[in-house]
Amino acid sequence: MRFNEVLSGLKNYEAGKPIELVVREYGINPKDIIKLASNENPRGCSPKVLEAIKDEVKNASLYPDDSMYELKDGLAKRFNVKSSEVIVGAGSDQVIEFALKAKANPKQGIVMAGITFAMYEVYGMQTGAKIYKTKSQTHNLKELEELLKENKNEIGVLFLCIPNNPLGECLDKEDVFEFIEKVDKDILIVVDGAYQEYAKFKDPKKEISPKELIEKFENTLYLGTFSKAYGLGGMRCGYGIGSEKIIKALHKLRPPFNITTLSLRAGIEALKDEDFVQNAIKENFSEMKRYEKTAKELGFDFIPSYTNFITLNFPEDKNASKIAQIMLEQGIIIRDLSAYGMNAVRVTIGTPEQNTRFFETFTRAYC
Ligand SMILES: *Cc1c(COP(=O)(O)O)cnc(C)c1O
Numbered sequence: 015m016r017f018n019e020v021l022s023g024l025k026n027y028e029a030g031k032p033i034e035l036v037v038r039e040y041g042i043n044p045k046d047i048i049k050l051a052s053n054e055n056p057r058g059c060s061p062k063v064l065e066a067i068k069d070e071v072k073n074a075s076l077y078p079d080d081s082m083y084e085l086k087d088g089l090a091k092r093f094n095v096k097s098s099e100v101i102v103g104a105g106s107d108q109v110i111e112f113a114l115k116a117k118a119n120p121k122q123g124i125v126m127a128g129i130t131f132a133m134y135e136v137y138g139m140q141t142g143a144k145i146y147k148t149k150s151q152t153h154n155l156k157e158l159e160e161l162l163k164e165n166k167n168e169i170g171v172l173f174l175c176i177p178n179n180p181l182g183e184c185l186d187k188e189d190v191f192e193f194i195e196k197v198d199k200d201i202l203i204v205v206d207g208a209y210q211e212y213a214k215f216k217d218p219k220k221e222i223s224p225k226e227l228i229e230k231f232e233n234t235l236y237l238g239t240f241s242k243a244y245g246l247g248g249m250r251c252g253y254g255i256g257s258e259k260i261i262k263a264l265h266k267l268r269p270p271f272n273i274t275t276l277s278l279r280a281g282i283e284a285l286k287d288e289d290f291v292q293n294a295i296k297e298n299f300s301e302m303k304r305y306e307k308t309a310k311e312l313g314f315d316f317i318p319s320y321t322n323f324i325t326l327n328f329p330e331d332k333n334a335s336k337i338a339q340i341m342l343e344q345g346i347i348i349r350d351l352s353a354y355g356m357n358a359v360r361v362t363i364g365t366p367e368q369n370t371r372f373f374e375t376f377t378r379a380y381c
Contacts, residue, residue: 020142027136031347042345048371050362051347053179053209053323055245057297057365059280060290063246066283070276078275085278088285089238089253093224098258101265102281104273106208106239106252111137112264113235113254114171117202118143122170125161127153129181129354131206134173143170151356152183152317155193162197172197175206176222177213180351180360182319184213184220194231202260203234211243213320215295220320224255232257235264242322243291244284249277298322301363308373312380323362325351332380334359340379346372 030051037044050056058064086097103109114137118124123144126134129151138145146165148157153174162169177184194203205222214221224236239252251273254264273281284291305324309316315327328334334357338350349360364372 020140024136024139027132028353030349031342033347036342036345036347040343040345047345047347048364048368049347050323050364050368050372051349051360052247053242053321053362054247055243055294055322056362056368057245057290057294059245060284060287062287062290063244063280063283067249067276067280070279073275076275077271078273078278080270082273082278085251085281085285088282089255092285093255095225095228095255096258099228099255099261101254101256101261101268102273103252103254103268104250104277105241106206106237106254107133108250108272109235109237109252109254109264110134110204110206111140112267113202113204114138114141114143115267116263117170119170120144121168123165123168124171124173125158125165125169126173127151127158127175127178129178129356130173130175131179131208134175134204138171144168151354152181153178153185155185155189159193159196162201166198169198169201171202171204173204173206175208177209177220177320179208179321180323180349180354181325182317182321182323182360184209184217184320186219187222188219190222191227191230194234197233199233201233203231204237205234206237208237208239208242209321210238211291212295212298212322215292216299216320228256232259235260240281240284243295245290245294246277246280246284249280250274251277251281295322297366298363301366301369304369304373305361305363308376312377323360325358325360327356327358330357333357337376337379341372341375344375344379346375 033047036047082102086100089100090097118141120142124138125146128148146161227234235256241247317325335350335352351358
């Protein structure tokens with residue numbers, strides 16, 4: 015059977031290894047496995063959200079409210095925008111997909127940083143669009159500007175991942191706004207704020223207010239998610255915020271009931287427990303200092319991170335894949351970044367206990 019041409023160039027997204035796989039392949043007890051590979055919140059989600067999900071299970075036979083009135087209303091209030099400026103997706107992943115389907119095609123390509131969130135390219139390729147990446151691995155606004163200039167009239171979508179996954183670096187809001195000002199108004203600029211909660215806690219200069227963004231620039235779409243700071247990766251709930259015009263266009267691509275009855279309730283409740291989120295973020299950054307200290311002690315580099323993970327760059331005489339494999343066999347799942355051409359690993363910051371175990375195992379694996 016012959017499939018559509020675009021599929022031949024497509025790779026599967028390689029997700030962080032699940033706990034089940036480590037149990038199967040290495041025979042390790044699930045309770046001894048630590049997953050620091052997918053940037054989930056190691057503290058889980060708010061206990062209030064968990065209660066709400068349990069309570070909602072009785073409605074599993076019912077389709078969710080497809081208008082998503084309450085969740086959109088909660089998000090609109092949180093960000094001081096209108097409900098009509100919000101769209102909800104099965105993770106912000108799905109909103110990325112909508113944005114690309116709406117605006118990318120074989121004649122309108124996609125621009126992004128050299129190393130950034132893999133799904134931009136995966137969904138991008140599905141539209142048949144050309145992918146343009148900067149030479150620099152991290153976000154370099156000058157290079158992004160040059161790419162846009164060199165390929166004038168051939169770009170449909172530009173991605174800015176602020177802070178960036180998988181490297182953790184973060185542009186300053188002021189620089190971002192100055193840059194966007196210069197971009198052609200027909201290019202859809204997607205500002206992916208999956209880790210914004212972390213970034214703004216660490217440094218207020220990094221905070222991008224969706225309201226200010228979309229009011230200043232009609233061609234922008236802000237993305238947020240409940241998967242990271244809110245600890246709800248398994249619920250698949252994310253959102254986009256943009257002008258009514260953009261959101262209306264994206265809604266044409268949204269399948270009905272695209273998030274579950276449980277996910278919807280989880281998102282609604284999660285917005286009500288900000289204390290949980292702030293405490294988790296506070297602990298994240300105090301624990302991150304232990305990783306920075308270990309890097310200095312063992313003599314390797316790291317990228318200063320504005321997220322819930324840290325990218326550790328190893329010298330040539332150490333092998334990132336090998337280290338990741340040794341860790342895996344000890345039940346600690348981290349992300350090997352070799353596929354990106356880096357001799358580096360990405361580690362999600364765990365709970366204090368998980369991190370202690372990480373350091374013990376890692377020190378042995380590294381030396
Ligand atoms: C995790 C992540 C997302 C989306 O996650 P969902 O679970 O689909 O909401 C989007 N962008 C970046 C950069 C991420 O790291």
